[in-house]
Amino acid sequence: MSQHSESQILEHEERLRQAMLTSDVTELDKLIAPELLFTTHLGQLISKEQDLALHQSGALKLTALTPSDQQIQLHEGFAIVSVLIHLEGSYNGAFIDEHIRYTRVWASASTGSLYVIAGHASALSKQ
Numbered sequence: 001m002s003q004h005s006e007s008q009i010l011e012h013e014e015r016l017r018q019a020m021l022t023s024d025v026t027e028l029d030k031l032i033a034p035e036l037l038f039t040t041h042l043g044q045l046i047s048k049e050q051d052l053a054l055h056q057s058g059a060l061k062l063t064a065l066t067p068s069d070q071q072i073q074l075h076e077g078f079a080i081v082s083v084l085i086h087l088e089g090s091y092n093g094a095f096i097d098e099h100i101r102y103t104r105v106w107a108s109a110s111t112g113s114l115y116v117i118a119g120h121a122s123a124l125s126k127q
Contacts, residue, residue, distance in 0.1 A: 004114060009072050009079045009106055012114050017065050023055040033107065033117040041100055041123040062089035062096075078107040078117075084124070099124040 012031065019027035029052060036048040054060040070083040081104045089096050105118040 003074065003076055004079060004106070004108065006072050006074060008114065009074070009081060012106060013067075013070070013081060013083070013104075016116070017067065020055070021062050021065055023058070023061070025052050025056050028052055028055060030113075031115055033109070033115045036117060036119070038116075038119040039121065041098075041121040059092050060089070061091075062087065064088040078105055079114075080105055 015027065016031050018024070019031060029048075032048045032051060034048055036046075036051065038046050038051060040046060064086065065088075066086040068084050068086070070081065073080045081102075083102050083104075085100050085102055087096060087098050087100050101122045101124060103120045104116050106114045107117045109115055
């Protein structure tokens with residue numbers, strides 16, 4: 001597996017952010033591994049299919065994803081990203097305004113491209 005640069009990881013993080021904001025299921029499909037394991041801020045485990053379905057159905061509508069405090073660790077064949085996101089939008093019609101800490105694992109596919117294979121979200125308590 002190859003080593004990817006921090007700039008490549010940042011580019012993929014931005015592609016993911018933009019795809020989430022616009023519910024671009026085609027782009028999300030490219031950026032998320034088939035075997036995705038993602039734990040939500042509520043402790044639920046969701047698959048790639050479930051994640052894509054949220055965007056495709058319109059149940060999740062994001063209006064802002066503002067990143068801050070991003071840290072990246074590069075490893076042979078994968079990278080770990082931790083980022084604080086101020087998330088705004090709606091889920092099933094209910095307003096969302098949360099600060100969520102995401103941890104994502106980006107891995108190299110056999111084609112050399114990068115995709116998210118695992119992730120975790122933790123909601124920060126309101127201060």
